[in-house]
Amino acid sequence: MTKTKTQAAARTLPLNTILAGDCVEEMRKLPEGSVDLIFADPPYNLQLKGTLHRPDNSMVDAVDDAWDSFASFAAYDAFTESWLAEARRLLKPDGAIWVIGSYHNIFRVGAKMQDAGFWILNDVVWRKANPMPNFRGKRLTNAHETMIWAGKSETSKYTFNYEALKALNEGVQMRSDWVLPICNGGERLKDANGDKAHPTQKPESLLHRVLIGTSNPGDVVLDPFFGTGTTGAVAKMLGRDFIGIEREPSYRKVAEARIATVRRLEKEALQVSTSRRAEPRVPFGQLVERGMLRPGEILTSANGKAAKIRADGTLIADETRGSIHQVGAALEGAPSCNGWTYWHFRRDGKPVPIDVLRQQIRAEMRARPS
Amino acid sequence: MTKTKTQAAARTLPLNTILAGDCVEEMRKLPEGSVDLIFADPPYNLQLKGTLHRPDNSMVDAVDDAWDSFASFAAYDAFTESWLAEARRLLKPDGAIWVIGSYHNIFRVGAKMQDAGFWILNDVVWRKANPMPNFRGKRLTNAHETMIWAGKSETSKYTFNYEALKALNEGVQMRSDWVLPICNGGERLKDANGDKAHPTQKPESLLHRVLIGTSNPGDVVLDPFFGTGTTGAVAKMLGRDFIGIEREPSYRKVAEARIATVRRLEKEALQVSTSRRAEPRVPFGQLVERGMLRPGEILTSANGKAAKIRADGTLIADETRGSIHQVGAALEGAPSCNGWTYWHFRRDGKPVPIDVLRQQIRAEMRARPS
DNA sequence: AGGTGGACTGAATCACTGG
DNA sequence: GCCAGTGATTCAGTCCACC
Numbered sequence: 178m179t180k181t182k183t184q185a186a187a188r189t190l191p192l193n194t195i196l197a198g199d200c201v202e203e204m205r206k207l208p209e210g211s212v213d214l215i216f217a218d219p220p221y222n223l224q225l226k227g228t229l230h231r232p233d234n235s236m237v238d239a240v241d242d243a244w245d246s247f248a249s250f251a252a253y254d255a256f257t258e259s260w261l262a263e264a265r266r267l268l269k270p271d272g273a274i275w276v277i278g279s280y281h282n283i284f285r286v287g288a289k290m291q292d293a294g295f296w297i298l299n300d301v302v303w304r305k306a307n308p309m310p311n312f313r314g315k316r317l318t319n320a321h322e323t324m325i326w327a328g329k330s331e332t333s334k335y336t337f338n339y340e341a342l343k344a345l346n347e348g349v350q351m352r353s354d355w356v357l358p359i360c361n362g363g364e365r366l367k368d369a370n371g372d373k374a375h376p377t378q379k380p381e382s383l384l385h386r387v388l389i390g391t392s393n394p395g396d397v398v399l400d401p402f403f404g405t406g407t408t409g410a411v412a413k414m415l416g417r418d419f420i421g422i423e424r425e426p427s428y429r430k431v432a433e434a435r436i437a438t439v440r441r442l443e444k445e446a447l448q449v450s451t452s453r454r455a456e457p458r459v460p461f462g463q464l465v466e467r468g469m470l471r472p473g474e475i476l477t478s479a480n481g482k483a484a485k486i487r488a489d490g491t492l493i494a495d496e497t498r499g500s501i502h503q504v505g506a507a508l509e510g511a512p513s514c515n516g517w518t519y520w521h522f523r524r525d526g527k528p529v530p531i532d533v534l535r536q537q538i539r540a541e542m543r544a545r546p547s
Numbered sequence: 548m549t550k551t552k553t554q555a556a557a558r559t560l561p562l563n564t565i566l567a568g569d570c571v572e573e574m575r576k577l578p579e580g581s582v583d584l585i586f587a588d589p590p591y592n593l594q595l596k597g598t599l600h601r602p603d604n605s606m607v608d609a610v611d612d613a614w615d616s617f618a619s620f621a622a623y624d625a626f627t628e629s630w631l632a633e634a635r636r637l638l639k640p641d642g643a644i645w646v647i648g649s650y651h652n653i654f655r656v657g658a659k660m661q662d663a664g665f666w667i668l669n670d671v672v673w674r675k676a677n678p679m680p681n682f683r684g685k686r687l688t689n690a691h692e693t694m695i696w697a698g699k700s701e702t703s704k705y706t707f708n709y710e711a712l713k714a715l716n717e718g719v720q721m722r723s724d725w726v727l728p729i730c731n732g733g734e735r736l737k738d739a740n741g742d743k744a745h746p747t748q749k750p751e752s753l754l755h756r757v758l759i760g761t762s763n764p765g766d767v768v769l770d771p772f773f774g775t776g777t778t779g780a781v782a783k784m785l786g787r788d789f790i791g792i793e794r795e796p797s798y799r800k801v802a803e804a805r806i807a808t809v810r811r812l813e814k815e816a817l818q819v820s821t822s823r824r825a826e827p828r829v830p831f832g833q834l835v836e837r838g839m840l841r842p843g844e845i846l847t848s849a850n851g852k853a854a855k856i857r858a859d860g861t862l863i864a865d866e867t868r869g870s871i872h873q874v875g876a877a878l879e880g881a882p883s884c885n886g887w888t889y890w891h892f893r894r895d896g897k898p899v900p901i902d903v904l905r906q907q908i909r910a911e912m913r914a915r916p917s
Numbered sequence: 918a919g920g921t922g923g924a925c926t927g928a929a930t931c932a933c934t935g936g
Numbered sequence: 937g938c939c940a941g942t943g944a945t946t947c948a949g950t951c952c953a954c955c
Contacts, residue, residue, distance in 0.1 A: 297651075450859055454945090609929070684931080
C-alpha cells in the first residue's frame with residue numbers, strides 16, 4: 178500500500194455517512210487498506226435470519242426447520258468468517274479492530290479472529306455497573322460483556338494512547354476491566370412509541386474510551402453493525418471520521434437524527450496527554466556542541482558513579498567508554514540504562530539530571546520549529 | 548445411566564488420589580458418567596517471545612515451561628478437542644465443567660466446548676486485585692482471566708447453590724465478575740530452593756467459590772490438570788471427593804504433601820478472602836466519559852482561576868496541563884491541591900464543586916454494590 | 918513490640934529507528 | 937531484512953531488615 182494509493186482511497190471513502198445494506202456486501206465496495214479502526218458489535222442470536230455469506234461469497238443454507246446446534250454454529254461461524262475477512266481487508270496495515278460480544282458468541286468470534294490473522298492485544302471486560310439481575314436465580318448475574326481488541330496482524334504498529342488512558346484512570350495504568358454503566362436514561366434512544374429504538378444500544382462512555390485510547394483525531398473509524406450509531410456519534414464528537422453500515426432503515430433513521438445533533442469538539446479539547454516516546458530525539462552530543470556541557474566535565478550518578486565527557490559526546494569511566502546509555506549500563510551491570518535520567522551534572526553545587534538540558538532544547542524546538 | 552450403574556462406577560473410582568500420567572489417557576481409564584464436576588486449568592499457549600524486563604531492569608519470570616508450548620493453533624485445538632471429549636464422557640448427565648483461561652486460549656477453548664455439546668451457563672471474569680502491570684506501556688494491564696461454566700448438555704440439571712453464593716456476596720446476587728487477589732504470600736507453594744513450585748498456581752479463594760456455588764458435599768470433582776492441587780485441597784476442605792490427574796512428578800509430590808495437611812472443615816465454614824472496603828476511587832475521567840462533564844467545558848475555582856476540560860480527563864490552563872489536582876496546584880503555586888473541591892462547574896448559573904458529581908457516582912455504586 | 922522503608926514478585930503473546 | 941543503538945516503562949502486596 179503506497180501513500181498515493183492510500184490517499185486515493187481516502188478520497189473515495191463515504192466518510193461520515195451510513196451505508197444502507199448488508200455489511201459484507203457494502204464492505205466489498207470499499208477500497209482495501211483505507212480504515213484505521215473498526216468497532217463491531219455483531220449480532221449474537223444463533224437463530225439466524227436472512228442469508229449468510231461465506232468468505233467466497235457463496236450462500237450458506239442456514240437450517241432453521243429443525244433445531245440443530247451444530248448446523249446453527251456452522252452458519253454463525255460462516256457469517257463471522259465472511260465479515261471478518263472483509264473487515265480485515267479494509268484495515269490499513271497498522272489498523273486495529275474491536276469486537277464486542279457475550280458468552281453466546283464471543284468465543285466463536287475470538288477463535289475466528291485468530292484464524293483470520295488478527296493479533297489479539299487485550300480482551301477487555303465491560304463490567305456493567307447496573308446489570309439486569311438474574312430473576313430465576315438459576316445462574317450468576319450476567320454482569321459483563323467481553324470486547325476483543327486486536328491488531329490487523331502481529332506486526333501492526335497499532336495506536337495506543339497510553340498516557341491518555343492513564344489520565345482517564347487517575348494516573349494509574351488502565352486495566353483490562355472497565356466499570357461503566359449500561360446505556361439508559363436520557364442517552365437511551367426511543368422510537369415514536371416510546372419503546373427503546375434498539376435492543377442493545379451501547380453506552381457512549383464505552384466508545385469514548387475505545388476511541389480516545391486506540392485512535393487519533395482524523396482517523397477513519399468503521400462500524401459495520403452501526404445500529405443507532407453510538408460509534409458515529411462519539412466519533413464525530415471526538416473529531417474522528419466514521420463510516421457506518423446498517424441494514425435496518427429504522428435504525429439508520431434514528432442514527433442520522435442522533436448524529437446530526439452532535440457537535441464536534443474544538444481542537445484544544447481533543448488533545449490528549451502524550452508519552453515521552455513521541456517527543457523528538459535529541460542526541461547527547463548536541464548538549465556538548467551547544468556548550469551546555471563541556472568536554473572534560475564530570476557527570477555523576479545518584480549512587481556515586483562518575484564519568485568524564487569527551488568532545489564527541491561519549492563518556493569515559495574506568496575502562497568503559499561509549500554513549501551515556503552504554504556507560505551507565507556497564508557501570509550498573511544492567512542490560513540497559515536510560516542515560517538521560519541516570520547521569521547528573523552540577524549546577525549551583527547540586528546534581529541535576531542531564532534530562533533537564535534535553536527538555537530545554539525541546540522547549541526551544543517547540544518555540545522555533547526548524 | 549442407571550442409578551445402579553452409577554454406584555458401581557463410583558465404587559471403582561480412585562477417589563482422593565492423584566493419577567500419574569497424561570490426562571487424556573488417564574481419563575480414558577475412568578468409567579463414563581461418574582463425575583459431578585470438572586475444574587480444568589489447561590495450558591494457555593502463551594506464545595511468549597523474548598525476555599521482558601521491568602523498568603528497574605529486573606527480569607520477569609515468564610511461563611516458559613515445555614507443557615505450555617504448542618506448534619500451532621491447530622495443534623492446540625486438537626489437544627483441546629481430545630481432553631474435552633474425555634471430560635464430557637466422564638461427566639454425569641447433570642454434571643458441569645469449569646475451564647479457566649486467558650485471551651490466548653479461552654476463545655478457542657470456548658468454541659470447542661460449544662462444538663462438543665457443552666451448554667455454557669456463564670462466563671465468569673476473575674478480576675485480579677493485584678495483577679502484574681504492563682511494563683512497556685504498550686497495552687492495557689492484563690488484569691483478569693476468564694472462566695467458562697457449562698453444563699454437560701443443554702438439558703443438564705446442573706447444581707447451583709444460589710443462596711450460598713448470595714450469602715458469600717453480602718446478601719446480593721453473585722455476579723459474573725469476581726474480584727479476588729492472585730495467589731501469593733504464604734499460600735504460594737515453594738520448592739526446596741525457595742522458588743515457586745508451579746508457575747500458575749490458582750488461589751484457593753477462586754476454587755472455594757466455584758465448589759461452594761456449583762457442587763455439593765460428597766460430590767466427585769475431577770481436575771485433569773491438577774498442578775499443585777488447589778482443586779484437591781479446597782475439595783477436601785469442603786467435604787467433596789476429588790480425582791486429580793497430573794503428568795509432572797514434581798507437581799504431584801508438592802500436591803500430595805499439601806493436601807495431606809488440609810483438614811476437612813466441620814462447620815466453621817467459609818472464610819472467603821474479602822477485599823478491603825474503602826470509599827471507591829472514582830477517576831475524574833469517568834465524569835467525562837459518562838457525559839456528566841463535556842470536553843471543552845470550563846471549570847472555575849472559587850478565586851477566579853479557570854481551566855478547560857480535555858477529552859482524556861485532563862485539564863489545560865495557560866501553559867499547564869495535567870490532572871485536576873496537578874493543574875489546581877500549579878495555578879495556586881501550591882505543592883498539592885484537592886481538585887475535587889477546588890474546581891467547580893456551572894449548574895443553573897451557579898458554580899458547583901465537581902465533587903458533587905463524584906458523590907452521585909458513589910451513590911449509584913452503593914445502591915448497586917459490586 | 919511496633920512502625921518504616923526497600924527489595925522482590927505475579928499466566929505477559931510488552932519498541933522503534935537508522936544504517 | 938538484519939543488526940546495533942537509543943531510551944521508555946510498573947501496581948498491589950508481601951516479606952524482611954532495621955530502627
